[in-house]
Amino acid sequence: PQAKATQNMLLRSRAIIGRAIAPALRSTIKLPSFSRQFSSRPASSPSRLLPSITLGVGLVGTALLLSSKSLVAKAAEQKPHDSTTSPDKSRAPSSENAGDAKPTQPEPQFEKYRYVIIGGGTAGYSAAKAILERDATAENKILIVSGEDDLPYMRPPLSKELWTSEDPNVRNTMKYSDWQGKDATPDFESESFYEKESRLMYLMHRRVIDIDPTRHAVLLDNNTLVQYEKCLIATGGNPILWPQYAGKDHITTYRYREDFKHLHKLVESGVKHITVIGGGFIGSELVTALSKKGVQVTCVMATDGVLSNVLPSYLSEHATQKVKDLGVKVVTSTTLKDIVADKKSVTVSLSNGDKWKTDHVVLAVGITPANELAKLGKLEIDPTNGGIVTNAELMSRSDVFAAGDVVSYYDQTLGTRRRIEHFDHASASGKQAGENMAAPYVERPKDSAHDHNEMTQRNDKEKKAQKEEEGLGNVLEQASSESAEPPAPPRDPWRAQTYTHQPMFWSEFAGVGLEAVGIVDSRLKTVSVWRQNEKKEDRAYNQGLIYYIDKDRVVGVVMWGLHGKVDEARKVIEKKRHVDDIKDLRRYISLEEQESH
Numbered sequence: 001p002q003a004k005a006t007q008n009m010l011l012r013s014r015a016i017i018g019r020a021i022a023p024a025l026r027s028t029i030k031l032p033s034f035s036r037q038f039s040s041r042p043a044s045s046p047s048r049l050l051p052s053i054t055l056g057v058g059l060v061g062t063a064l065l066l067s068s069k070s071l072v073a074k075a076a077e078q079k080p081h082d083s084t085t086s087p088d089k090s091r092a093p094s095s096e097n098a099g100d101a102k103p104t105q106p107e108p109q110f111e112k113y114r115y116v117i118i119g120g121g122t123a124g125y126s127a128a129k130a131i132l133e134r135d136a137t138a139e140n141k142i143l144i145v146s147g148e149d150d151l152p153y154m155r156p157p158l159s160k161e162l163w164t165s166e167d168p169n170v171r172n173t174m175k176y177s178d179w180q181g182k183d184a185t186p187d188f189e190s191e192s193f194y195e196k197e198s199r200l201m202y203l204m205h206r207r208v209i210d211i212d213p214t215r216h217a218v219l220l221d222n223n224t225l226v227q228y229e230k231c232l233i234a235t236g237g238n239p240i241l242w243p244q245y246a247g248k249d250h251i252t253t254y255r256y257r258e259d260f261k262h263l264h265k266l267v268e269s270g271v272k273h274i275t276v277i278g279g280g281f282i283g284s285e286l287v288t289a290l291s292k293k294g295v296q297v298t299c300v301m302a303t304d305g306v307l308s309n310v311l312p313s314y315l316s317e318h319a320t321q322k323v324k325d326l327g328v329k330v331v332t333s334t335t336l337k338d339i340v341a342d343k344k345s346v347t348v349s350l351s352n353g354d355k356w357k358t359d360h361v362v363l364a365v366g367i368t369p370a371n372e373l374a375k376l377g378k379l380e381i382d383p384t385n386g387g388i389v390t391n392a393e394l395m396s397r398s399d400v401f402a403a404g405d406v407v408s409y410y411d412q413t414l415g416t417r418r419r420i421e422h423f424d425h426a427s428a429s430g431k432q433a434g435e436n437m438a439a440p441y442v443e444r445p446k447d448s449a450h451d452h453n454e455m456t457q458r459n460d461k462e463k464k465a466q467k468e469e470e471g472l473g474n475v476l477e478q479a480s481s482e483s484a485e486p487p488a489p490p491r492d493p494w495r496a497q498t499y500t501h502q503p504m505f506w507s508e509f510a511g512v513g514l515e516a517v518g519i520v521d522s523r524l525k526t527v528s529v530w531r532q533n534e535k536k537e538d539r540a541y542n543q544g545l546i547y548y549i550d551k552d553r554v555v556g557v558v559m560w561g562l563h564g565k566v567d568e569a570r571k572v573i574e575k576k577r578h579v580d581d582i583k584d585l586r587r588y589i590s591l592e593e594q595e596s597h
Contacts, residue, residue, distance in 0.1 A: 111226045113143040113201075115437060116218055118208045118373065119234035120146025122154065122423060123404030123430030125188050127232050128200060130434030135441045142200045143226065145218075147207045150257050151194065153186035156423050158260045159282050160508060162186075163289035171261045186257070211377040213397045230399050230437040233374060233388060234430060237367030237405040237421060245339055250346045251361045254282055263362065267293050271359045275299075275348050277336055278364035279306050284323065284509040286364060291326040298329040298358065300350065305332055306509075310516075311546070311558070312526045318541050322510035367421060369406045382408035387419035393496040394433045401437060403429040409499055413574055414519060414555055425503035436496035444494065502570045517569045518548065518556030525549045527582045531591045547585050552578045557589070565589055 115131055117124045128142055135141065146152075157176060161184075165176040178184040194202045203220075210219040217227050239253035252259060266274075267290065276287050279301030287299045303309060305320035324330050334352040339361055341347075349355045369386045379396045380389040387408030390396045394403055404426040408419045504517040530544035541560065548556035553576055557569035568589045579585065 111143075111224060112228075113226060114141040114229045114441070115143065115232070116208075116226055116228035116230075117142065117144045117232045117234060118211075118218070119232075119236055119404070119406075120144050120148055120150075120152050120202065120204065121234060121236045121404060122152070122188075122426035123234035123236070123433070124232065125152035126427045126430030127234065127403060127434030127437070130431045131438045132197070132199060134435055134438035136443065137441060143228075144200070144202045145206050145208050145220065146202070146204045148256065149205050151191065151202065151204070152188045153257060154188065154423065155186070155255070157184075157186045158257065159254070159285040159289065162260055163264075163293070171264055174257070208373060209376075211373055211400075213377050213379070213400045216399060228399075231401070232430075232433050232437060233379075233396070233400065233402045233406060234404045234426075234433075235370035235373060235406050236426075237369050239363070239367050240365045241363055245363070248339075248341045249343070250341045250359065251339055251363065253363050254286060255367065263360075266360055267295055272296060273298070273358045274360045274362065275346070275356075275358040276362045276364055277301075278366070279303055279308070279320075279330075279332070280364065280366060281307070281505075281507045283364040284319075285507060286362060287323060287328050288326060288509040291328050296327075296329075298331065298348075298356070299323065300331045300334065300336065300348075302335045303332065306330075309522055310520050312522055312528070315528070315541065315546065315560070316522070319510070319512060322512055326510055367405065369419065371406060374402070374406075382417060382419065385417070385419040389417075392498040393436050394429060394499050395436070395496070401433040403433040411502075412498065412500060413502060413576070416519075418519075420503050422503055422505035424505060425501075428501040428503060429499060432497065432499045432501070439494055439496050442494055502573060504566045504570075512561070513563070514558055514560050515563065515566055516556065516558045517566055518554075518573045519550070520546075520548050520556040520558055524555070527579075527585055529586055529591070543591060545585075545589055545591070547579075547588075549579055552580075554579060554585075554588070559589075562591065 114135075115128075117127055124144055124146070128144055131142055144152075161176040161178065162170060162174065167173055167175045170176070174185045174187070175183055176185070194200060207221045208218045209221050211217070211231070211233075213231075215227075216229065216231070217225055218231065219225055239255040241253050245251045252262060254260075254263070263274075273296045274290055275298045276283050276290070277300050279299060283299060283301070284306050287297045290297045301308075303316075304313070305316035306323055307319055308316040310316075311319060320330055320332070331350065331352075331354065334350045334354070337349040337351045339346055339348055345357045345359055346361050347355065347357050348361060369388075371381055371386055371388055374388045374396070375381060377397075377400070379400065379402075381387070382389050385408050388396050388402040388406055389408050390402050392410055392412060394401050394407060394409060396402050405419070405421045407429060408417055409429070410416075411418045502517055504515060506513070506515045508514075525548070527547045527549060528544055529547070530541065543561040545562070545565075546558040546560065547554050548558075554572050557565075557572065559565045559569065572588050577588075
């Protein structure tokens with residue numbers, strides 16, 4: 001009820017903002033900048049937050065503050081703080097005397113950034129990097145707001161490489177060896193990068209609790225109101241955790257850096273038995289890692305086998321057996337009924353009547369897109385996949401973009417709307433969104449025509465003349481040729497580009513390595529091509545290709561035990577070739593493995 005009341009208050013306050021706050025936001029007054037302080041102290045310390053201040057104007061606080069008729073006048077009279085000096089202590093009570101401080105009406109203050117990126121994951125980081133490369137203008141232009149206590153990092157190592165790290169202090173160093181044998185960590189950048197990059201402000205352990213796309217403003221959970229020119233929603237997804245188990249001892253989800261540290265600490269402390277709920281990618285990788293650490297593992301899944309939503313049934317059975325060969329007890333085709341936790345252990349009950357005690361339960365049953373903010377901003381939500389609906393340029397509303405796990409975009413190659421929860425997509429879509437956000441600010445060559453329309457018209461005339469000279473028939477014939485590569489679309493750095501990347505993903509578990517691209521759904525028709533074994537009766541399924549076919553077209557490919565084939569698979573999908581004879585699939589992609597460079 002309290003949350004609902006707060007949300008209603010948020011919505012009611014918007015009308016007030018339109019009458020009073022918007023004129024101040026649209027004015028040209030110079031407003032104070034965030035203090036550029038960086039601290040690596042624990043999250044419990046207020047100075048861990050960037051900035052460690054509390055401002056009093058926001059969509060919630062406005063309802064109270066507007067009782068003063070001079071609000072807008074006060075905002076216009078504000079003088080900018082000197083960013084080279086220490087923050088004004090009167091702006092926020094310290095943690096020591098916060099309890100004794102008398103409540104006072106805070107002065108209205110606003111922040112302005114050219115770009116606001118909501119989410120500090122892979123998509124948010126990739127967008128920021130793209131903006132930094134494209135927009136080389138004034139400082140202090142990008143604000144990243146992250147609810148996590150860490151700088152941007154890659155999630156895949158949390159269930160893969162970190163579990164094979166030979167570093168005895170891995171929970172603190174987060175070091176592992178990458179596929180080339182080099183030392184690596186999940187972090188995209190070191191701490192010094194964010195300290196030195198003057199155009200970027202990274203605000204951790206903060207959340208954006210509301211957005212007003214019409215007035216280009218967002219509200220932070222410390223009542224800071226930020227105006228933006230371009231905004232990216234890259235909030236990712238929330239791990240599925242049934243409410244009755246939230247905060248319970250011995251029951252956790254698995255998505256963040258702290259989840260790895262917690263589970264690894266349990267394993268190192270000598271825990272004997274762990275139950276993993278879920279037979280998807282994370283669940284399969286986790287049970288593999290835990291079993292290799294000497295822990296007894298039970299894996300429970302509602303489906304018929306490992307990755308049964310992705311793999312054809314015979315291959316899912318094969319993968320399930322591979323997991324069982326590690327000593328993992330696999331329970332299929334049943335669901336979780338209840339988990340009862342006490343101080344020492346957990347009792348797991350299933351819908352099939354099975355029941356047992358375990359030391360810890362990991363819920364790895366997927367994520368739900370974090371679309372709550374988009375709903376408050378009245379952005380369109382895909383009723384099928386729950387993502388934020390965007391156009392082909394990843395824009396949801398004017399100057400509001402979305403990328404990563406939370407976006408529902410139209411895949412022009414496959415002719416369908418998709419929401420993808422994989423690293424490669426988060427990286428590529430974040431990059432594309434960042435480039436599109438920065439497009440209006442890209443510096444144009446000084447020796448060129450500064451009028452973009454004039455340049456575009458000149459290019460169109462040149463292309464038309466070239467087509468007339470060569471003959472349009474020859475051009476079309478060449479473009480339709482099966483062997484000819486489709487011409488690359490012209491790249492205009494001052495205009496938003498279509499997101500055409502075909503994302504891939506990879507997984508390793510139980511001695512199995514796979515890469516995939518496109519739509520890989522076990523409900524589709526599949527055709528498999530396997531490398532011939534010395535003995536025909538030996539069905540080891542070591543190396544092969546699984547083609548996914550929809551309406552006689554290849555829409556996805558899984559490369560099982562093969563590496564270096566992703567680009568070939570993308571070309572097969574992009575050519576939209578019809579499969580007239582399944583025997584033709586043998587020549588689409590070679591089974592000869594390419595060397596990695």
